[in-house]
Amino acid sequence: GGGSAVxxxxxxxxxxxxxxxxxxxxxxxxxxxxxxxxxRLYNAHTLAVDMLWAGVPLVTHPxxxxxxxxxxxxxxxxxxx
Numbered sequence: 001g002g003g004s005a006v007x008x009x010x011x012x013x014x015x016x017x018x019x020x021x022x023x024x025x026x027x028x029x030x031x032x033x034x035x036x037x038x039x040r041l042y043n044a045h046t047l048a049v050d051m052l053w054a055g056v057p058l059v060t061h062p063x064x065x066x067x068x069x070x071x072x073x074x075x076x077x078x079x080x081x
Contacts, residue, residue, distance in 0.1 A: 043048035043071040
């Protein structure tokens, strides 16, 4: 395991979701992503919700701290597990 995306044959594009003028535009841009990879120690909170609203699959790995279990809770609440 480990290594860079290149050495692991990961291809595709990265979609950076930044500030927009409207929520609709933000969700539209977010929907361009194929998957949202969450961080382990401190999960996404509002951004994870936005990605789910955009229909983007969310991959997360819960840890023991509250901040690392938020996305799992969102997935369970939205019945997407």
